Amino acid sequence: MSVSSWSETGLTDEARRFDPRRDGFGFRNPAGAGAPGSGLRRYLNEFVYGSGLCFGMTALALEVYQQGRHPGARLSTRPLEPALLDTVREYHARQFGVRAVFVTVWSWLRAFGGPGCVPARLRLPDCSDDPHILCFGPRPNRRALHCFLNAHAVAPYRLERAAGLCRVYVYDPNYPRDPGRYVLFRENGMEFRYGGFCSRNGWGIVLVPLSAVSGRRSSRSARPPARVASA
Numbered sequence: 001m002s003v004s005s006w007s008e009t010g011l012t013d014e015a016r017r018f019d020p021r022r023d024g025f026g027f028r029n030p031a032g033a034g035a036p037g038s039g040l041r042r043y044l045n046e047f048v049y050g051s052g053l054c055f056g057m058t059a060l061a062l063e064v065y066q067q068g069r070h071p072g073a074r075l076s077t078r079p080l081e082p083a084l085l086d087t088v089r090e091y092h093a094r095q096f097g098v099r100a101v102f103v104t105v106w107s108w109l110r111a112f113g114g115p116g117c118v119p120a121r122l123r124l125p126d127c128s129d130d131p132h133i134l135c136f137g138p139r140p141n142r143r144a145l146h147c148f149l150n151a152h153a154v155a156p157y158r159l160e161r162a163a164g165l166c167r168v169y170v171y172d173p174n175y176p177r178d179p180g181r182y183v184l185f186r187e188n189g190m191e192f193r194y195g196g197f198c199s200r201n202g203w204g205i206v207l208v209p210l211s212a213v214s215g216r217r218s219s220r221s222a223r224p225p226a227r228v229a230s231a
Contacts, residue, residue, distance in 0.1 A: 056092025143202035
């Protein structure tokens with residue numbers, strides 16, 4: 001299944017606001033959905049895909065949204081069919097590409113995995129043509145290996161502020177069609193909590209631009225309104 005073959009839907013500006021109930025997948029992150037293989041390939045597939053496809057689902061959902069395309073139907077209505085699963089696996093594996101690894105490591109080194117005022121740096125899908133994928137991962141501490149092996153990716157799409165606090169709402173592939181999930185930041189973004197992912201427990205955050213895995217260059221400008229077109 002090719003992303004470039006999906007046709008635009010001509011949605012209005014109001015409808016174009018990212019909504020995980022519509023723009024995320026309707027099925028839960030399929031842990032253990034590794035690609036087939038044997039011998040060394042089997043072990044590599046288990047490492048890449050064995051714990052789930054959260055990065056691939058997040059990246060593909062953002063890519064489809066940015067391009068204004070839906071694969072025959074909104075993502076939320078698509079069943080977990082083989083062709084779609086292959087596309088998700090492809091996007092998931094792209095995080096190990098040279099460009100993605102370079103961008104991720106560079107982003108990590110800026111704050112050694114610390115939150116680093118994430119809300120101030122965050123690019124959202126309705127505000128930029130190169131939105132961020134938000135990844136929970138390791139910081140240099142005794143829990144670094146645990147955090148690395150249990151890393152998780154979500155798609156941030158809305159930001160709300162209050163006195164000393166900031167909520168970043170996310171599409172989480174582990175919780176399909178749930179618009180109420182958010183990462184809570186406090187103290188100018190230097191601390192965060194999202195379920196079991198918490199800066200006080202040694203977790204860090206890395207922001208990965210979509211362009212690092214989509215293969216396209218971006219000007220980071222505001223995204224123009226969707227137009228009706230066919231593939």
